[in-house]
Each structure stands twice: as structure tokens, then as C-alpha cells.
Amino acid sequence: MTEVTETSPIARRYALAFSNRSVEEALFVSSPVLSIRGLTTEFVTPAGVVKAVSDVSWDLHPGETLGVVGESGSGKSVTAMSILRLIQSPPGRIVAGEILFEGRDLLKMPAKELRQLRGSEIGMIFQDPMTSLNPVLAVGQQIAEALRLHDRRMSRDKARARAIELLTMVGVPNPEGRFDQYPHEHSGGMRQRAMIAMAIANDPKVLIADEPTTALDVTIQAQVLDVLRTASERTNAATILITHDLGVIAEHADRVIVMYGGKVVEVADVFSIFSAPRHPYTLGLMSSLPRLDVDLQRLDPIPGAPPNPINLPTGCSFHPRCRVSKGRDLCRTQVPPLYDIGGGQQAACHFSEEVPAEMAVVSREMGARLGSAGA
Template identity: 55%
Template sequence: MSLLEVTDLRVSFSTADGVVHAVRGMSFSVDSGRTLGIVGESGSGKSVSTQTLMRLTPGAEVSGRALFEGEDLLTVSDKKMRELRGAEIAMIFQDPLSSLHPLYKVGWQIEELIKAHDPGTSKDQARKRAIEMLGLVGIPKPDRRVDDYPHQFSGGMRQRAMIAMALALNPKLLIADEPTTALDATVQAQILDLMRRLQSEFDTALIMITHDLGVIADMADEVLVMYGGKPAEYAGRRELYYRPHHPYTKGLLESIPSSASIHSRLKPIPGQPPSLINLPSGCVFHPRCEYAMDRCREDEPQLEAAGDGSDPTHRSACWLPHDAVGLDEATDEIRRRTAERGRTE
């Protein structure tokens, strides 16, 4: 059994405008020492899914199962969840300035986390651990900076402090929700390198949520592509980048700036993401898909095995032929079958 196994997770919110179907049937697993990348446009359900696992979506209607070491995170008691949150499962949020309390020193906040989960720890021991963790994540002069307030840290240092707090109790699972979005390229590279090093040292399982496929290329072992609250494609990193099957995945990859596109225009995905209140019929991506067929407008596809079998984890929710190797071969097969139909009619 994997460290975390999520099965058919569904999350919805009742609003004055209608029911928001934020997550619709999400399933994945992650093992110790492995990284799962969750990627997609804003509003695709990436953050809501992991916040639900942490029980941070009050008022939501939730169904499905999320087994962490055999215990269902969606049904365990509040007391048990408080014990797990921070100690066994930690989360790094997108904006560290809003996650760190502005009126308390950074070191004190790390110390309180340690003492809350291990009441037997003395104040001196907790302070020593806080200084150790700040030094581990690259904060200069941690014995002095431990007494600074969050506003005295730069953006990169605040994110490092959040990582120090998240890893203070050596959690088995770390969820990073857009941890480098607001940082410049140099600091971003330093943070990602730090997370890789600490993951290797502590054998931590990592879920990396981002819209940046460049970050996923650096970090992930497996990748889950989300669209309209639902998984569109799941595969190993190399399979997904070199042989994508779903047109949405192909569109994301084509929109990445590269050396080959310096003298040409980027190719954006046309249209807008769907409303999670009024979802399109059939495949939710069909209004934006250049390969859409009549079946796409009527029937909703489910994740099924795709590719040539070289990656047994590769699955795609698309009506294009699944036995083809990559999207180009799949569309060639569609054209061939259409031509054959035309000759026989």
C-alpha cells in the first residue's frame, strides 16, 4: 500500500449562484521518497483537492476516500487530524507572508509547532530545533534571525522559513501549493533545490501543486493533469512530456516558452476554463479542443490506459484512440479511420 491513496475524491460547495463542483472524481497515490506533480490552470481543482485532504475546506460537501497509512483522512476525528496535521502531514502555502503570523517572531512560531505536537519538549530544546531548521534551509545566521519577525525576512527567506516549519517534525508527507509562484527565477531554483535535498534526506513524499510545467519537469516523478475539477491525464514525467495523449496536456506543453519559440509566437489554448457551476456536457474540454468529435460533446470520458504500454501508469480521459503512442499518432489514427469510413459509405 502507498503512503497516501486517494480514491474518487469529490468536493463541492453550495453558493448563491449554484453548486460549485470543485473536484470531480480525483484518484492518485504517492509513495515515500516520491514526488507527484499536480498541474493545471487556475480553477482546475488543484489546491482545493489537497486542502480537503488537510481538512481545510469547511462547509464543503466531500466524498471519496483518502487513506494515509491506512487511516481515512476524510473521516478521522478532529483530534486525530490535529495530531496528523503538522507532524505527519505538512503543507507549504503559496503566500508565506499570510501563513506566518505578523505579530510573532519566526522562531517562536516554529517552537510553538514543535511543542504543540511534543509537549515534553522544553523551551530550550524547541528553540535549538528552530535554529537548526532555519540553518538547514539556508537562513544566514539562524541563531540571530530566529528572533526576527516575518516582515524582516525577504520573500525567499519567508518561504524558506515556511519550509523549515513544515519539516521541523520530519513529516512523512509534504504538500507544496505553488511554493515558488511569487519568487524570482534565482530564488525559485534555490527553493526547488532545497526541497529536493531535504526530500532525499528525510525520504519525504511530496505533492507539488503548480501551473508551471518547468517546475514539474524539475521535481516530479509522476504527473497528474487537472482540468475542470477532474483528472485529464496521469503518467510518469517523461511519458507525459514526450508522448502526451490528452489535447489539453499537449496545449499546456505547447504554451511553454522555449529556445525554439524565441522567434515565433507562443501557441495559447483558445477559450477560457469552464465554469464549475455550469459545466459543459460530455468532455469538459471539448469547447476548446481542436480534435473534438460528436462523441466528445455527448459522453464524458474516464481515465483509461493510454500509450503503447511502456508506462503502465499512463492514463488519459479522452476519446482519441488510447492504443496510439502520443497525441500525434492518435490523431493520425482518427484521420485514417475517418477516411476508411468515407470510402465504405
């Protein structure tokens, strides 16, 4: 099972518990390094306008790992791409919001200024290392490029030496030899390590990892995530970890943002997300997750399918699939705002106070107590 190291979120949680400070205090003493306010990103398609992200706001604090979780189409990747303005336009466009990095709005910044931040202050790791590396350039050259783009005076030799150092740091064996090899000569795991090396090359303050292990073999996923954690700790970067894998969240995130239908539906620290979710969707994610640590009689999947992003349900977009709503009018007509629950937890549900009781019901149905042990 989970190895409890000093750096695991569990250990950090305990550390917080003994430091006589609330989680909230501990996280909010420092001002956020990245703040998203009211971000709305749309895609114009022949079938209509897709609101991939609508009115999303959250903060990223120095040193923390923020997990962003949600199913395909929930808007988590689009949020990440919007931060560095990597949304292809057309068809995409950011229609509203602010993304403040150290007080400066990335969305209003001139392109040249933004380029100076890309890859130096904010590093990014993409989902598929098979397609995210340039197939006709040597892997090492691509890392060296990241260095030389932000330090014009760096010599080729120095960039090479530093790139080899970075490859060593991310655990690539024989880094001198690997430097001159091309992506197709590397395995998926090695390529993603190289991507991580590229992203941390300039010691970024923010590291965005967009489903960094989704395209990898299960056996490699854990290794790559460990490399990512080590890398973000070494550079002391605040990390945004986007994933649909709750197991990854449990093990690596400090705080969690749950997204559904382009909106944030729940924000909480990782303990609360698993032990006391306050949004029915989060509860649904928990109850559909197979677990090894508790003996489940059965899984309780979320009924229905993800919503059509062109034509989202009225009111709360989760209401057609919700087991708490029970057909109440409020859910159908009113979009729930993010309610403050306390302890840094927020949930966008009109009836979030009913979720704990529902959780007990689900637990009975499944033959195990959710929110206990593991997580």
C-alpha cells in the same frame, strides 16, 4: 540549463532504465503512502454550487515527488487542502471520497486524531509566505510551535535549538538572529524557507507544497525549489508539488497529474508527459510553453478560456477548447473515464490514440519537434 544531479528526475529515470525494471514496477513495488479515492469537494456560492474537485483519485508513493499541474481553478489546490481537511466550511465541503494515509481514512478520522497527523506526519507549505506566516509571532516561535505541538515534553530551549537547526538546514543565514525576527523583517524567499522548515520540522512522511514559488520572485524560485527538494530528501518525505509551471514539473517531479475542470485528465511519469502526452489538454499546455532549448516559430496557445466551474461543459469539460475533438458527439455527451494507456500512463480522453498524430501536426505548425530535447 538543467543541472543533472543525482537527484534530478532525469537521473532517476536513467537509474530506473538501467535497473531492468519498468517505471511502473519501480513505482508500484511499494504500497502508496497516500491514496485519494473519488474525492469530490464542492463550494456553495450565491451563484450556485461549484464542483471544485470531482471524483479525483490518485496515489502517492513513498519517496516520489508527484507534480500536480493545471491552470487556476482546475482544482489542484482544493485537492491539496482537502487532504488535511483545511477546506473552510462553509462554503466548502467534501461531499465524497476517501483519503487513505497508511490505510486510515483522513476524511472519517476524529478531529483530534487528524490534528496529530497534521504537521507531524503530513506537512504543508502554502502558496503565499507573505500571508501564511502569523505577522505578530516571531518566525522562530512559529517553527518551535510546530515542534512543541507534537512533542509536549519538548522544552522551549530544545525547541529553539531544533528550530535554529531547521532554519540552518533550509539555508537561512544567521538563523539565531532570524529566529527572533518577525515575518515582516524577512524577504519573501526567507519566509518561504521558514515555511519549509516548519513543514519538515517533525520529519513528515508526506510533504504537500501548494504552489510554493508562485508568489516569489523568479530569481528566488529556483533556490526555494532546491531547498524544498533537499528538505524532502533529508526527511525522505513523499512530496506533492502543486504548480501551474511546467518548467517546475519538468525539473522536480517524478510523476505528473494533470488536472482540468476539477478532474484528473492525465497521469504519467514526467518523461511521458513531455514526450508523449495522451490528453489534448496536456498537449495544449506543451504547445503554449515558451522554450529556450528548441527554436520555436510560434507558440500554439489553447483557444478559449478556462471553463466556468459552476456550469461545466457537458461530456468532456475540455471539448469546447479541444483540437482533437473536432466536434464529435461523444466528447459532448460522454464524460471520458481515465483510460489506461500502459506504462503507468492514464488519460481521460475518448480519442487519446489520436493525440500523438495531433502532436506531430502541432510540431510542424510551431516549427519544432515537441517532446524532443530538454523537458
